[in-house]
């Protein structure tokens with residue numbers, strides 16, 4: 281088993297005028313399940329392919345365990361990769377697909393048989409071993425692709441969007457299965473996805489990338505509660521964080537955030553940070569998660585300095601919760617997530633309150649979360 285270290289890694293594709301991956305530093309611990317997540321084109325697959333040895337590294341050092349692998353061929357890196365397309369050989373049976381890599385390595389027949397049957401048992405595909413890939417469902421193919429990786433007993437699993445071709449229900453099931461499997465095998469895993477829910481539910485640690493740069497590397501909880509910048513704050517969470525443009529001011533010793541139809545007090549600890557950092561009088565962006573806007577009378581009574589009224593344009597009742605689409609606050613639609621039993625309806629103007637202990641304040645220029653660090 282081994283960790284993976286990326287030291288000042290750059291990647292510039294020939295002919296392209298800008299680097300695709302910029303100064304990536306990352307220490308992935310042995311047995312860690314690390315997820316690389318970000319929008320299309322952010323460089324996550326390129327990063328994974330450099331770890332796999334499928335893409336040259338332009339600058340920097342790549343370690344697997346204690347070994348620098350920049351010039352080591354993919355087959356000698358002791359990794360196993362699972363692709364979105366599964367990449368199964370159509371003319372071979374499931375058994376032959378799983379055995380193929382070991383056969384190339386000249387592993388003994390009896391040992392291959394033992395490994396393939398053991399992997400098939402773990403993945404519950406023993407009854408499919410004689411079938412060809414075309415006679416399998418998407419989920420079964422994905423299991424075979426995983427099986428092929430498992431039999432290699434690698435130091436590191438690399439997975440590139442392995443669940444993208446499955447329907448939503450199966451994707452949810454396979455997520456849990458993959459994390460359980462990887463934990464059980466005690467193997468380091470680096471997993472690429474563009475889906476923040478997949479990232480949040482699978483990763484011990486998540487690396488959010490944008491434009492070739494790591495925006496934040498942290499646990500799911502930390503990403504959700506302490507996003508370092510506007511991009512991370514807007515990428516993690518569903519529905520995503522609301523952003524309200526406004527100004528900070530000070531009145532009678534209290535710091536207030538003011539925006540169109542909104543005038544709320546920033547609580548003590550946060551107010552002190554904003555004062556100390558010189559943000560009073562400045563234009564900022566306040567970030568509020570939908571669940572931190574409340575309409576229960578108890579909450580409103582307890583938070584008189586954070587109450588506002590707003591027109592409800594649309595409601596979406598999801599059963600256990602209701603989303604209220606509010607207009608007229610700052611320049612954006614703001615979404616509140618309230619109890620599914622709420623009696624609030626479209627066209628009404630309810631009184632609501634923001635849990636100001638949970639809000640984030642972002643510098644409009646740098647887009648950094650000014651309440652952190």
Ligand SMILES: Nc1ncnc2c1ncn2[C@@H]1O[C@H](COP(=O)(O)OP(=O)(O)OP(=O)(O)O)[C@@H](O)[C@H]1O
Pocket residue numbers: 293294296300318319320321322323324325326327474
């Ligand atoms: N072989 C290549 N030659 C030139 N540019 C490339 C090559 N492969 C990828 N790129 C570019 O590098 C950038 C990052 O691509 P990459 O595939 O790493 O992104 P990604 O985050 O994995 O996106 P996606 O989720 O769409 O796969 C993109 O702008 C892409 O066009």
